[in-house]
Amino acid sequence: MDGPDQPAETPAGYPVAWEADVVLRDGTTMHLRPLRPEDADAIQRFQEAQSERSAYFRFFAPVRRLTERELTRLTHVDQHDRVALVAVRPGADEEGRPREDVLGVARYDKVSPAEAEVAFNIADAMQGKGLGSVLLEHVAAAARERGVLRFTADVLPQNSSMLAVFRDAGYAVSQHLDDGVVTVAFDLDPTERSRAVMADREHRAEARSMQALLTARRVLLVGPGPSGPAPAPEHHLAQRVVDAAVADPGDTELTVLGAPRPVPDAPGVTAAESWDEVGDVDLALLAVPPSEVSRAVGRLAERGARGVVVLAAGYAETGPDGLARQRDLVRSAHAAGMRVVGPASFGLLTTTPGARLHASLAERAPRAGVVGMFCQSAPAAVTLTRTLERRGLGVSALLSAGHRADVSGNDLMQYWQDDPATAVVCLYLESIGNPRKFSRIARRLAAVKPVVVVVAGRSGQVVPPGHAVRATRAPRRLLDEMLRQSGVIRAENTHQLMDVAQVLAHQPLPTGGRVGILASSAALAALVAEAAAAAGLVVAASSDFLPPDATDEQIAQVTDALYAPGACDVVVAVDVPVVVPRTGAVARAVAEAAARTGRTTVASMLGLSGLPDELAATGPDGTPVRIPAFSTPEDAVTALGKVVTYARWRTEDRGAHVRPDGVDARRARRLVEGRLASSTSAGGDGLTLDQDETAELLGCYGLRLWPSRTVRTAEEAVAAADALGWPVALKTASAALRHRTDLGGVRLDIADPAELRADVERMRQVAREVLGDAEPAMEVQSMAPVGVPCVIRSGEDPLFGPKVSFGLAGDATDLLDDVAYGIPPLTDVDVAAMVRTVRAAPRLFGYGGAPAADIDALEDVLARVSVMADDLPELASLELYPVVVGSTGVSVLHATVRLRSAAQRADAPRRALPA
Structure with missing residues (x-):
């Protein structure tokens, strides 16, 4: 089906990839696309609707109507030199026929191969909503794609809003006044500040769009029409929503259109016989077949709805036709300014007193609390709501995204960052559609609020039916590294998710990792101490155990000692009586001490679970404190260990993004694009650069490749050694043998021609026996300083984007997978952690009396590789092997670079909703 924003046939040269849905400052959505010649009428209407002031600012003259010549020039662009x-948003003409209305235009015209003049025109009604900033991001991204490196613009001094768009974009802007006109100029390379500005604007816009959904007051349920003897699945969905609204009406007004009938007579619930009886709507729940959704979305746009929750299935999970229906739904909703939750969503609810929203299939809303809960599938939402109820854990909001066609966990994290009602964020993810954006948002959120995540399938590579996710070739451990870098607490399953949430929601963050243990027996104390050590905690000397017949005085004495100032940072209390019945004295003493001191405490006590009243007390300021109780001591310690790790991350220096000097990214971009343009084999597995091309590309990032010569005969080898300098190394050029000293593929410290000739003959013999090659290619290279050989790799993954790995060279490292991973952009702390977290790292720090390696030089190489991988999505793979780290300096002895034409990354440098 062709939507109003898509021509029936895409014209040749039309850059489809530039189309995007965006969120504006007020939280509404809009569609951006390249201009087409058939937009002439829309452009004319747009110009006629502009105020005299806006027209003057754009054309430096009070233009009310464009001439045919002007209109042709403005609408006929080649989308290369003139873009x-x-x-656009959908509208209607005087007779009610649908059409598209243009609400903003951004364009550039090249004035030289690398420079273009840019101009904007924003509808009066849209000014102040951030549309100009979004258009600048998108037209700048298009310009960079076309080789434009710099924008200039002529702006009238009175046009303060447009000057502010340029000034606040984060670029290094220069401007000067000449003959009454301000000339603005800036380079288009993204800067640290421009990325931060974009992220901040994206955060505010997406948070505002979620706020519109979660604070909705006027809710419309659209049910299916009459059915036959057997009710359609949509009838059951609609009936559940109505039943829930009657049982737990919240603080909203629910209007029911369509089935079920009759609508119960209940407070806050009314029936509408037709669309004509439906007034303004904030949020709509759609329980209708997919064939009826488009009509409903169109009707909702007329009533000011800000979001739709699609409860029914029948979309992407059914195959290509269903995926097309899902995309049409999202495109129609975005064009009308609405966000989409679902399809196959369980709905959403909030528990804020006086502003409760129950727009879900849940029979009962969870109790009010401080946990923001996000999940995807409806079955997961059922499990979570039942578990919340059983544990007595309260939420601030719960949202099920279903197939996550639009609204995702990223959107909710943006909202919860500033939501005063939410103190803990929990996400149950069945797939991650944009890991780079997730990592960026989660890192920002985790700096102020804990984020706990469960990923179905552990690896994050399981894609449920209905989820549109790019394929990935990344190792399973990469997801773990992404979450670690982001400060996210990784839970293994739903049970552990709730365990950690209980601690975070009801206990203060720990100040350290020294754990004090209070147990009801010496054996229990020993078991808890072992579990604590496994969780990375240090058992404090104040730990103690109680005899079975301990008196209240003994309990108080031991508890006071455990909670004494400086005795420990966290407490684990375990009380499992064997013979003497539990009296509750230990629970009372621990609860009162924890409330009095504010020390993080967890408990495992026979008969107690969740957040029991026996473990509740009141702090000195009157604040109620509840200690979470766990079914086993191991569960309590595991949850506590994860919270301590997070608290430590919060206080650690997370560093700054690495920015090595001597980087020429523009030159690297020209080299890569030029090489791909000249090749006919850039698709598939891509093309491999030769050593000269590799050395040139590495040089753009300040990486020097140790020179070598390819030879085939002994005489060529001797000539190469004379030119490079003795002593030399001789290596086979075969990838199977080039690093295998044990198989004769490498000969080192060759000091004279005679030895080199003999080694050439021996290597030829090895090649004949192992490879069946009688005339093997070999490489001669000057000997590098002695050091520890390492390997650094990077590559572009379709889902995760750039990834970097580090390990020490050798079969053992490869066989044992002793490799550290990072996802650029990396900070200096991330780089340092990669070097130190491999198990073989002691070899770099003077293991066994060897001299310590130059870690600073090694980290510099790793940082440069990470920047290179981040800059160049065409870098399909890069391998530096070996990288020899000496006591002073690093030698990169061999490099392999493979390029491939790259699709646009999921987290491109422009704000856009998922395509």
């Missing part, structure tokens, strides 16, 4: 983007 134009428009922001």
Whole structure:
């Protein structure tokens, strides 16, 4: 089906990839796309609707109507040297026929191969909503794609809003006044500040769009029409929503259109016989077949709805036709300014007193609390709501995204960052559609609020039906590294998710990792101490155990000692009586001490679970404190260990993004694009650069490749050694043998021609026996300083984007997978951690009396590789092997670079909703 924003046939040269849905400052959505010649009428209407002031600012003259010549020039662009983007929304003509209305235009015209003049025109009604900033991001991304490196613009001094768009974009802007006109100029390379500005604007816009959904007051349920003897699945969905609204009406007004009938007579619930009886709507729940959704979305746009929750299935999970229906639904909703939750969503609810929203299939809303809960599938939501109820854990909001066609966990994290009602964020993820954006948002959120995540399938590589996710070739451990870098607490399953949430929601963050243990027996104390050590905690000397017949005085004495100032940082209390019945004295003493001191405490006590009243007390300021109780001591310690690790991450220096000097990213971009343009084999597995091309590309990032010569005969080898300098190393050029000293593929410290000739003959013999090659290619290279050989690799993954790995060279490292991973952009702390977390790292720090390696030089190489991988999505793979780290300096002895034409990354340097 062709939507109003898509031509029936895409014209040749039309850059489809530039189309995008965006969120504006007020939380509404809009569609951006390249301008087409058939937009002439829409452009004319747009110009006629502009105020005299806006027209003057754009054309430096009070233009009310464009001439045919002007209109042709503005709408006929080649989308290369002359590019134009428009922001559009659906509208209607005087007779009610649908059409598209243009609400903003951004364009550039090249004035030289690398420079273009940019101009904007924003509808009066849209000014102040951030549309100009979004258009600048998108037209700048298009310009960079076309080789434009710099924008200039002529702006009238009175046009303060447009000057502010340029000034606040984060670029290094220069401007000067000449003959009454301000000329603005800036380079288009993204800067640290421009990325931060974009992320901040994205955060505010996406948070505002979620706020509109979660604070909705006027809710419409659209049910299916009458059915036959057997009710359709949508009838059951609609009936559940109505039943829940009657049982737990919240603080909203629910209007029911369509089935079920009759609508119960209940407070806050009314029936509408037709669309004509439906007034303004904030949020709509759609329990209708997919064939009826488009009509409903169109009707909702007329009533000011900000979001739709699609409860029914029948979309992407059914195959290509269903995926097309899902995309049409999202495109139609975005074009009308609405966000989409679902399809196959369980709905959403909030528990804020006086503003409760129950727009879900849940029979009962969870109790009010401080946990923001996000999940995807409806079955997961059922499990979570039942578990929340059983444990007595309260939430601030719960949202099920279903197939996650639009609204995702990223959107909710943006909202919860500033939501005063939410103190803990929990995410149950069945797939991650944009790991780079997830990592960026989660890292920002985790700096102020804990984020706990369960990923179905552990690896994050399981894609449920209905989820549109790029394929990935990344190792399973990469997801763990992404979460670690982001400060996210990784839970193994739903049970552990709730365990950790209980601690975070009801206990203060720990100040350290020294754990004090209070147990009801010496054996229990020993078991808890072992579990604590496994969780990375240190058992404090104040730990103690109670005899079975301990008196209240003994309990108080031991508890006071455990909670004494400086005795420990966290407490684990375990009380499992064997013979003497539990009196509750230990629970009372621990609860009162924890409330009095504010020390993080968890418990495992026979007969107690969740957040029991026996473990509740009141702090000195009157604040109620509840100690979470766990079914086993191991569960309590595991949850506590994860919370301590997170608290430590919060206080650690997370570093700054690495920015090595001597980097020429523009030159690297030209080299890569030029090489791909000249090749006919850039698809598939891509093309491999030769050593000269590799050395040139590495040089753009300040990486020097140790020179070598390819030879085939002994005489060529001797000539190469004379030119490079003795002593030399001789290596086979075969990938199977080039690093295998044990198989004769490498000969080192060759000091004279005679030895080199003999080694050439021996290597030829090895090649004949192992490879069946009588005339093998070999490499001669000057001997590098002695050091520890390492391997650094990077590559572009379709889902995760750039990834970097580090390990020490050798079969043992490869066989044992002793490799550290990082996802650029990396900070200096991330780089240092990669070097130190491999198990073989002691070899770099003077193991066995060897001299310590130059760690600073090694980290510099790793940082440069990470920047290179981040800059160049065409870098399909890079391998530096070996990288020899000496006591002073690093030698990169061999490099392999493979390039491939790259699709746009999921987290491109422009704000856009998922395509």
